[in-house]
Amino acid sequence: MRKLLWLFLLTGAAATAQKNFTIQEATYGQYQNYAVKSLVAQQWRPDTHTVTYIDATYENLVARNEEGKWAESTLLSKADLVSALKSKLPNETFSFRTFPMGYSWSDINTLQFEAAGTNNTYIVLLNVTDKTVKSAVAIGADAANQVLSSNGTSAAWLKENNIVITKNGKDIAVTNDSDKGIVNGSDYTHRQEFGIDKGMWWSPNSDKLLYYRKDETMVADFPLVQWSERIAAAKDIKYPMAGMKSEEVTLVIYDVANNKKVILKTDGPKEQFLTCVTWSPDGKQIYVGVLNREQNHLKLNKYDAATGNFIKTLFEEKAATYVEPLHILTFVPGNNNQFLYRTEKNGYEQLYLYNTDGKELKKLGYKDVVVTELLGFDTGAKNVFYIGAVNNGLDRQLYKTDLKSGKTVQVTTASGTHSAIVSTDGSLVLDSFSNTTTPNDVSIVNTKTNKATTLFKAENPYTNKTILPKMELVTVTSADGKTPLNGRLIYPANFDAAKKYPVMVYVYGGPHAQLVTNKWLGGAGLFDYYMAQQGYVVFTIDNRGSDARGRDFEHVVHRNLGVNEMADQMQGVAFLKGKSFVDASKIGVYGWSFGGFMTTSLMLDQADTFKVGVAGGPVCDWKYYEVMYGERYMDTPQENPEGYESTSVIKKAPKLKGRLLVIHGAQDNVVVQQNSMEFINACIANGKQVDYFLYPTHEHNVRGKDRVHLNQKIADYFDTYLKK
Structure with a gap:
């Protein structure tokens, strides 16, 4: 009996013996067998104290809330989605490998996600309470850069270099440029520098579409040799090399009702850069950062959305080196006349409160903290929350700043990296924390009391598996x-x-x-x-x-x-x-x-x-x-x-x-x-x-x-x- 027990211990030890990484594990192990436990696609459900995320099976949307003492419960399953879609679109077949990773909340009861059917791809709004599809806007199978309108009834998308709007089941060709050197609505404008990640923006009331029109016909072609063909062929791309001719970009407003277009009068050299593109909350104005090609002089301009006319320059930034605008304006909720602007003009990228006349109302920066992510506001927009780099850039902490007084409070304190999302009312924060000795601690933090409720502490995924070097x-x-x-x-x-x-x-x-x-x-x-x-x-x-x-x-x-x-x-x-x-x-x-x-x-x-x-x-x-x-x-x-x-x-x-x-x-x-x-x-x-x-x-x-x-x-x- 002792011999058998000793043999079992030996074989058990061998089964869990530590080993070095394989080259495959060294490449992808952090995301697979050595992945640290974390929440997937976590979000706050709007106007609630409920956190949602995708469970460990990747098949269900689950929730934790304050009322349930943060216990996990299933909110919606992959099967629920298929059933709801089938009811709305009986002639389509849907299959999901996982619950849609790119889901988002449109309001307290409405999820938005994309679903690929046998005939079309759909941008879907689904009511999670009764598990019914409110709308499903079909877009082409080859669609790119699709953007759903604010009211959920229309979608703008790209078909190669042209824009199509799908509304009420019909496609509207917004642009019809046959020359591939004219590119409409693309997020690859100005080569995605200056924080550009979109090329189309719906107006707040969904009646107009603002988009980039990029003319790169004058930019030099660069050949990329395609080796897979019998005789290798060249695929030409537009590549504006330093000191050579660059693209010319304009901004166009398309009125959906009357099928008319207005060009923003962004006067100046043709090779300037148009950045920070933002609709006013009432849809009457458009704000654009106009940056010269030398990139040392920025003008934040306001334009009339009805006529495209220039209204005024709110402020300017100049530098002996360069000015680098990276973010759109963030309007204060409930206030059409005030917005937050991020700039490093005084040494560190920080927040500034402006009014729409261009007056700086308050510097909201705190010490030498560099703002890395703007998270949102609390009820009544009294405070704004953001993640900032501190400790000589090593740490990321959560900060709360009073918009009126400018007073800033550091919400998180443990030294390390905090990744946070804030509830709609700003009273709760979902905080994921790690440092060199902590894989991942996930907790709910009350921003008023700083009391934290731990959801879980991730274990070290390398323990008993490999010799992780010091x-x-x-x-x-x-x-x-x-x-x-x-x-x-x-x-x-x-x-x-x-x-x-x-x-x-x-x-x-x-x-x-x-x-x-x-x-x-x-x-x-x-x-x-x-x-x-x-x-x-x-x-x-x-x-x-x-x-x-x-x-x-x-x-x-x-x-x-x-x-x-x-x-x-x-x-x-x-x-x-x-x-x-x-x-x-x-x-x-x-x-x-x-x-x-x-x-x-x-x-x-x-x-x-x-x-x-x-x-x-x-x-x-x-x-x-x-x-x-x-x-x-x-x-x-x-x-x-x-x-x-x-x-x-x-x-x-x-x-x-x-x-x-x-x-x-x-x-x-x-x-x-x-x-x-x-x-x-x-x-x-x-x-x-x-x-x-x-x-x-x-x-x-x-x-x-x-x-x-x-x-x-x-x-x-x-x-x-x-x-x-």
Whole structure:
């Protein structure tokens, strides 16, 4: 009996033995077998104290509410949806793999979601009380960018480059441009810079549609070679390179009742940018941020929605570097004459209360907190809630600000990352919290008493499964000796301080990105931990120029991308070299996109430090990058020839000493392949050996199952040339 028990214990232990990640787990394990327990598609039901989300089976919409002491109950099932749709549309067949992830609440009783039938796709409004479909607006199976009107009776959608409105079962062709260079209603206007994520906006009373009209007929074509055809063919895209001709954009108002159009009179140079597009709550005016191509002068203008006429400029912003509008206006509920505007004009992106005459009523910023997400208001719009970056950008906390007094209260306190949604009345917050030692704590917080009710505390998904290497957050001083920089150090598995280990520096370094945060895993992906399991020290630092630290921290990059960023990365290298366990002769670097540019730059400018590099989708000369992003940070090649010259890695190819692998997607429409091809050509011309790998069917990122192949290639390259 004892022998059998001992045998059982041995086999049981073997079954749960810890192991290193497979390359598949290192790629997608965070979202699959190592996923941290969390709520899926959580939302507050309007005008209630009820939270809804999709359950663990992904088949039911469930709810927790205050009245039920936050116990979980089923509100609506996938089967309920199918039954309701079948009753409304008996000639259609519907099937759902999961409950619709993109559901939203239109009001206290109405869900909005999309449903694909055998004949059409529908935008559906469903009453959850009686489980009946209120409306189902059919749109084409090939529809894109679909937007439902405020009253739920009409949908605007794109058929290639034209806009169609479906109303009362009939399709209305809003535009009929046969030239594909005229693009209507697309969210890919100004290449989705300036916070643009929509190209069409219904008026509040659903009688008009406002949309972008983008004329890019004059923009140069760039060929993307399609390799799958018998004879490879070129697919041309419009790609406005820095300093070259850019697109011309206007805003058009379409009146649904009379089928007439009005063009907003956004006078000025044709190549200016139109941003922050916002309807007034009464539908009588339209507000637009008009930004010059130089991106250093913004005008917030008001226009008449009936005539398109310019009314007035509310205010202007100018900067010696650049002005970067990223958000639409947020009108104060119940007040058509006041709105919130987000800007970093005084050093940190914060909220300002304005009236519609353009008068600044109140600065609502708090200390050096950077607003990262505006959440909403409480009853009567007395207070506004937002998430802000604090603790030198490491933490995310929830704040509440009184609109009248400007007084701000920090609602959450635990150091780490809080992701929150606020109930309609502002009295309750659903808070999901993590830090480097906490996978995910989910609770309901009363904003008046600060009392928290825990819904669950997620377990560590790695316990008894794998040896998760030790990680710690560190601080390094910037190259100017003034600024603390956030770093993340992952130690090799089975770390022995008496040994020396090779290093993989993972870098991005560019604007609007932050790799190191005080949350679970320190913000790292599992591939970083996989490399640590293979015996590497894995190090990352957020240099000046990266996100969530304020205007001056980021704008230091202006006209010289990569220069100060590299100087800060070398401060990180100095930090590493101060560690007895780091093998200073075996330091490598890996990054993608801006990180690919940084990787290549470091391999060349710091050739005696970095032995191995893997650069994915790298910008190699900023003159090959697009107007909107490239000119913001570098100005044009004509205006800044010295900056373009000094930051071009093509010009620096003769400096290469180590082993460098360049990877590119052949269909990359963001960093076009010409960048890396020109660099490879320069290496050949200078007798420098460089490795090159192409993913023929991928764009800027390698996705899907091929991502596993990519990560294996990166790991193999470091093992071959750095580890030995």
